Amino acid sequence: MRVGALTVDPVYDGYGDQVARDILHVPGKPDAWDKCGHYVDDAGNIQLICGGYLLRAGDRMVLIDAGLGEYEDEQWHGGQFLGSLRALGVAPAEVTDVVFTHLHWDHFGWATRNGEIVFSNATYRVHQADWAHFVEGPDADPEDVQQLSPLTGRLETFDAETTLLPGLDARPVPGHTPGSTIYMVSSGSERLLLIGDVLHTPAEVSDPGWEAVMDVDNIAAKRVRAELIKATAGSPDVIGAAHFPFGHVITVDGEHQFRFLQ
Numbered sequence: 499m500r501v502g503a504l505t506v507d508p509v510y511d512g513y514g515d516q517v518a519r520d521i522l523h524v525p526g527k528p529d530a531w532d533k534c535g536h537y538v539d540d541a542g543n544i545q546l547i548c549g550g551y552l553l554r555a556g557d558r559m560v561l562i563d564a565g566l567g568e569y570e571d572e573q574w575h576g577g578q579f580l581g582s583l584r585a586l587g588v589a590p591a592e593v594t595d596v597v598f599t600h601l602h603w604d605h606f607g608w609a610t611r612n613g614e615i616v617f618s619n620a621t622y623r624v625h626q627a628d629w630a631h632f633v634e635g636p637d638a639d640p641e642d643v644q645q646l647s648p649l650t651g652r653l654e655t656f657d658a659e660t661t662l663l664p665g666l667d668a669r670p671v672p673g674h675t676p677g678s679t680i681y682m683v684s685s686g687s688e689r690l691l692l693i694g695d696v697l698h699t700p701a702e703v704s705d706p707g708w709e710a711v712m713d714v715d716n717i718a719a720k721r722v723r724a725e726l727i728k729a730t731a732g733s734p735d736v737i738g739a740a741h742f743p744f745g746h747v748i749t750v751d752g753e754h755q756f757r758f759l760q
Contacts, residue, residue: 499736499744499759502685504555504665506692506738507586511549511565511579511607518544522698524707534701544699546741548604549579551692552586553683555665559588560595561617562681562692563740567607579608580616593617597662598624599694599740600675601632602712603642610648623662625670625677626655631714632675671696671726673719674712680726692738696726700756703727703747727754 499506518538524530531538538544550563566576580590596617598605601624608616632638633646661667667682674695683690695712696719702708706724713719730737730747731754738744745758 499690500688501665501683501690501736502688504553504683504685506554506683506690507552508547508738508743509550509552509561509565509579509586510547510582511567512569512574512576513548514546514566514574514604515543516546516573518542518699518701521712522702522708522710524705525709527705527707530705530708531701534704537699537701546698547743548574548576548741549582550605550740551738552583552588553666555663558594558663559592560597560663560666561593561620562597563599563605563694564596564608564616566604567611569607574604576607590617591619593620595662596620596622597666597668597681598622598628598679599681599692600625600678601628601642601646602675602695603639603645605694605740606646610645613644613648615648615652620652622649622653623668624653624655625668625679626657627670627672628675628677629653629655631677671722673715673717673722674710675714678719678722688734690736690738690744691726691730693726694740696722697737697739698741700742700745700758703754703756 549565550561553560565579569576659669665685669680671678681692709716731749745756748757
């Protein structure tokens with residue numbers, strides 16, 4: 499899609515099938531999913547798209563998140579990221595920047611491959627709090643550490659709201675993870691918010707009480723979601739979530755809903 503003079507395209511890697519009630523719930527409202535049944539299949543599963551976004555800004559080719567990687571099991575099906583990128587006319591060596599919304603494994607899968615950096619000419623960026631938590635912390639998963647550690651020499655971290663390049667601003671929103679970040683793409687009067695997992699599914703727009711099992715800090719994550727929904731409801735801002743397509747937050751009969759772009 500176009501954002502003023504900039505272009506942002508989804509880069510598809512695969513998908514994950516998750517039991518909706520196992521990953522998201524509203525405390526005290528056991529019927530929450532009954533009211534959002536149109537987002538789940540007959541088995542009660544919700545499909546989470548996985549991949550990232552490619553921002554073209556002048557001579558910069560910027561990836562926001564990097565998918566699942568070459569990963570396949572009964573629930574998760576990755577492996578298509580590089581092919582999707584090439585279909586957009588971009589080779590891995592042409593990527594100039596890779597920025598992460600956060601460091602859950604399904605967002606950095608193609609950062610490295612067999613110990614080698616995949617996007618060899620890129621600078622990698624992430625919030626310092628996520629690097630500290632997922633790579634340097636005492637509870638860091640050894641597999642995550644092994645996959646992310648090769649980035650050290652090409653890594654730049656930030657710890658506050660910052661402009662990464664003209665038209666791309668990082669806004670930390672801790673909650674889902676300690677360093678979760680929204681990336682704001684703007685040009686002229688147009689704005690796209692790449693929100694990572696601030697919202698996992700469109701259903702979460704309907705009720706500020708949704709909780710996700712993946713959230714490191716449920717209270718902070720719910721506050722961030724509520725603030726995002728309030729700030730964007732009825733605005734022209736486009737939402738680009740990690741696991742579902744572009745759309746807007748709208749209000750119908752006093753209730754917030756998510757409307758996909760046509």
